[in-house]
Amino acid sequence: MPRPSTPLNARQLSQKWGVDAAHVLYHHKGAWYHVLRRFPAALFDPQGYVRFETEEQYLSAPQLKRRKHLHVTGGIRSLPGYQWGQAPAAPLAVDLNPPKRTSSTVYRILRDTDLARRMKAKCGYACQLCGFKLTLPDGTPYIEAHHVHPLGAPHDGPDIEENILCVCPNHHAALDYGTLRLEVTGSSLGQRFIDYHNRHVFGQKTRRRGVRVPKSEEKELST
Ligand SMILES: [Zn+2]
Numbered sequence: 001m002p003r004p005s006t007p008l009n010a011r012q013l014s015q016k017w018g019v020d021a022a023h024v025l026y027h028h029k030g031a032w033y034h035v036l037r038r039f040p041a042a043l044f045d046p047q048g049y050v051r052f053e054t055e056e057q058y059l060s061a062p063q064l065k066r067r068k069h070l071h072v073t074g075g076i077r078s079l080p081g082y083q084w085g086q087a088p089a090a091p092l093a094v095d096l097n098p099p100k101r102t103s104s105t106v107y108r109i110l111r112d113t114d115l116a117r118r119m120k121a122k123c124g125y126a127c128q129l130c131g132f133k134l135t136l137p138d139g140t141p142y143i144e145a146h147h148v149h150p151l152g153a154p155h156d157g158p159d160i161e162e163n164i165l166c167v168c169p170n171h172h173a174a175l176d177y178g179t180l181r182l183e184v185t186g187s188s189l190g191q192r193f194i195d196y197h198n199r200h201v202f203g204q205k206t207r208r209r210g211v212r213v214p215k216s217e218e219k220e221l222s223t
Contacts, residue, residue: 013044017085017121021051030075035066043076048085048121050076084141085121116145119164127168128187129180134168144172148182148193150201162190178204 010026013019023038030045036058042051052058063079065071076082125141126133134142146165149157157163165187167175174180178201182194 010042010044013049013085014042017049017083018118019049019051019085030077031072033070033072035068035070043070043072044085045076048077048083050079050081050083083121084125113145113159115159115161116164119145119161120166123166126166127171128166128184129171130168132168132170143167144169146172146175148175148189149196155196155200157193157196161188163193165189175201178202 010024013026014021014024019042021040021042023036023041024044025033025036025042026044027033028046030043033043036043036052036055039055039058040051040053041058042049052061058064059066061079063073065073072079120143123143124133125143127143136142143166146167147157147159147163148165149155149163151157151159165175165184171180175182175197181202182197184194
């Protein structure tokens with residue numbers, strides 16, 4: 001017997017992931033829902049959601065079997081418009097081949113802030129500079145959140161939406177190394193942060209920023 005959807009969970013998730021919808025429903029397997037009646041509408045599972053802007057869009061989705069209840073063949077995750085609400089925990093990124101092993105190890109810990117996770121979902125896990133989408137072997141999408149005005153000293157940029165750009169690992173390195181002048185349009189990036197990058201990061205002869213993190217006080221990566 002399928003479990004009924006729980007609107008409370010759906011509402012909580014839609015708030016958490018910033019999904020704008022008039023009717024939201026949740027199912028733990030993404031496979032069985034009440035029928036959607038008000039639009040825009042969204043169906044949620046624990047990891048993500050699919051949103052229907054209009055009733056026509058909803059009615060024309062072939063994977064949805066609308067009878068007394070709504071059955072989704074293969075679960076909503078198999079639908080083309082499925083959005084991951086939560087990025088997978090970012091793996092540890094290490095300089096694989098440092099030029100020389102010295103007494104200090106420079107490494108980066110990619111740890112997402114809530115905001116960075118939301119931004120990744122918002123950009124659809126696609127690089128905002130080249131559109132590249134990287135999918136890990138287990139099917140989860142991978143993208144990096146770059147703070148255009150870097151967070152760490154001496155830059156001390158803010159962790160706010162207008163300062164975050166979602167980029168593929170290649171473009172992340174290119175930005176960190178100051179090899180790319182930023183010309184971005186159509187993103188939520190603030191012009192003052194783009195200007196900061198172009199003035200103070202682009203073209204600067206600095207080693208890629210690494211954060212030496214003592215085990216006892218791991219902290220947010222300054223990227
Ligand atoms: Zn890219």
